[in-house]
Amino acid sequence: MATRPIPRDGSFDATVGLVRDPYRYIARRARELDSDVFETRVILRRTLCMTGVDAARLFYDSARFRRRGGMPAPLRKTLTGEGGVQGLDDSAHVHRKRMFLDLMSRQRLDVLEAIADDEWQAAAARWSSAKVELYAASQAILMRAVCRWAGVPVEDDEIEQRTQDLTAAFDAAGSVDPRRHLGARFARRRAERWLAELIERIRAREIVGPREVAAQAIAHHRDPEGRLLPPRIAAVELHNVLRPTVAVSVYFVWIAHALHEHPQARAALVGAPDAEFEHFVQEVRRYYPFFPAVAAVVRHDFEWRGFAFRRGTRALLDLHGTNHDPRTWDEPEAFRPARFRGREIGAFELIPQGGGEHSSGHRCAGEWLTIALMKRALRHLANGLDYGVPPQDLRIDHARLPALPRSRMVLSEVGRA
Numbered sequence: 145m146a147t148r149p150i151p152r153d154g155s156f157d158a159t160v161g162l163v164r165d166p167y168r169y170i171a172r173r174a175r176e177l178d179s180d181v182f183e184t185r186v187i188l189r190r191t192l193c194m195t196g197v198d199a200a201r202l203f204y205d206s207a208r209f210r211r212r213g214g215m216p217a218p219l220r221k222t223l224t225g226e227g228g229v230q231g232l233d234d235s236a237h238v239h240r241k242r243m244f245l246d247l248m249s250r251q252r253l254d255v256l257e258a259i260a261d262d263e264w265q266a267a268a269a270r271w272s273s274a275k276v277e278l279y280a281a282s283q284a285i286l287m288r289a290v291c292r293w294a295g296v297p298v299e300d301d302e303i304e305q306r307t308q309d310l311t312a313a314f315d316a317a318g319s320v321d322p323r324r325h326l327g328a329r330f331a332r333r334r335a336e337r338w339l340a341e342l343i344e345r346i347r348a349r350e351i352v353g354p355r356e357v358a359a360q361a362i363a364h365h366r367d368p369e370g371r372l373l374p375p376r377i378a379a380v381e382l383h384n385v386l387r388p389t390v391a392v393s394v395y396f397v398w399i400a401h402a403l404h405e406h407p408q409a410r411a412a413l414v415g416a417p418d419a420e421f422e423h424f425v426q427e428v429r430r431y432y433p434f435f436p437a438v439a440a441v442v443r444h445d446f447e448w449r450g451f452a453f454r455r456g457t458r459a460l461l462d463l464h465g466t467n468h469d470p471r472t473w474d475e476p477e478a479f480r481p482a483r484f485r486g487r488e489i490g491a492f493e494l495i496p497q498g499g500g501e502h503s504s505g506h507r508c509a510g511e512w513l514t515i516a517l518m519k520r521a522l523r524h525l526a527n528g529l530d531y532g533v534p535p536q537d538l539r540i541d542h543a544r545l546p547a548l549p550r551s552r553m554v555l556s557e558v559g560r561a
């Protein structure tokens with residue numbers, strides 16, 4: 145059967161549209177073109193935009209898409225770093241991915257939850273009735289928690305700078321302001337130097353610890369040929385544990401936002417079983433924006449739904465749009481944790497952290513850890529703390545990456561309940 149051309153976006157280049165509305169552009173154009181895939185250009189490069197569950201299933205077929213060469217350079221130099229697991233394919237990827245997944249046993253997650261609780265208590269004591277900007281305050285909690293958990297020593301007088309450097313990698317990476325973007329590049333270099341030195345000290349046995357602790361596991365990890373990772377690559381991988389854990393601060397902000405904006409959903413948590421807390425957290429991950437899309441490259445020519453996919457073309461999978469696809473989600477623009485009651489979540493339906501398989505594909509290695517930390521945060525914000533929400537601009541800034549409430553979520557008169 146003859147193939148048909150993939151529908152084309154009317155504009156010559158979609159970069160401006162994507163920058164203006166990164167979370168909604170792909171789904172909107174796909175709806176207008178009545179197609180789950182369309183072709184456009186992004187920064188002049190021919191790019192396929194894909195949305196919805198079926199497109200996600202296709203995108204995660206590693207026989208058809210590879211990751212090498214998919215991520216735009218400005219994001220490699222800030223967000224992910226170079227030489228890490230995100231850009232690997234095939235057996236090299238599976239081997240490196242195992243290293244991350246081995247850090248995520250139930251027992252290790254329990255340890256992190258206990259440490260995070262401890263840091264929440266310490267933070268609550270420090271806040272004592274002051275006004276708190278939850279975004280920055282959460283970064284401080286998560287940084288202290290993840291460094292303790294991951295075996296990364298950090299002194300009191302350096303923690304603020306280190307936190308800022310890790311934060312810049314996810315908070316300023318997508319900025320179109322050249323100064324912020326450049327700042328994120330410098331911040332990554334500083335953080336990688338710091339972590340590479342730590343790797344060397346661990347290898348020299350100046351710092352010892354159990355092998356299931358992230359810094360130790362990464363320092364001693366061997367590639368399939370039995371070689372240790374070069375210190376710079378090991379630093380990129382340790383950054384891949386620290387940075388996204390600090391980035392869970394974005395979700396802490398959304399949890400507080402949801403508790404404030406959806407009092408009925410909040411009321412449903414009173415005395416509720418653990419499952420209700422889980423549903424609330426899943427709805428936060430579905431409803432609120434975080435990463436708009438992920439990128440890959442067509443491995444070889446193939447046909448899907450009669451469309452010809454050409455080798456070497458970049459593809460973007462729309463994460464946020466898939467989480468809001470009305471074909472999968474009833475009333476997707478309503479915040480309704482109860483939608484998860486008794487619902488099996490398909491591997492390509494709820495994909496804020498990627499879809500498919502964790503071990504063989506690129507789905508986020510930290511998904512369980514994220515959910516565990518979010519559930520603890522929800523407990524603290526719904527039950528453990530007393531606070532007010534002073535008048536502020538809580539509208540979501542969808543043009544920012546990552547999106548946040550314009551006021552960053554300020555809490556007042558914070559104290560323990």
Ligand code: HEM
Nearest residue numbers: 229230385388389391392434435438497498506508509510
């Ligand atoms: C803040 C919440 C988080 C979000 C929204 C998030 C999102 C994502 C996304 C979208 C991907 C790419 C999936 C793909 O390429 O198909 C990813 C990959 C990854 N994430 Fe996360 N993540 C989060 C937290 C974490 C945490 C806490 C960790 C580790 C402690 C982590 C470690 C990783 C790693 C190592 C990868 C690369 C996986 C691979 O390429 O195989 N993430 N994450």
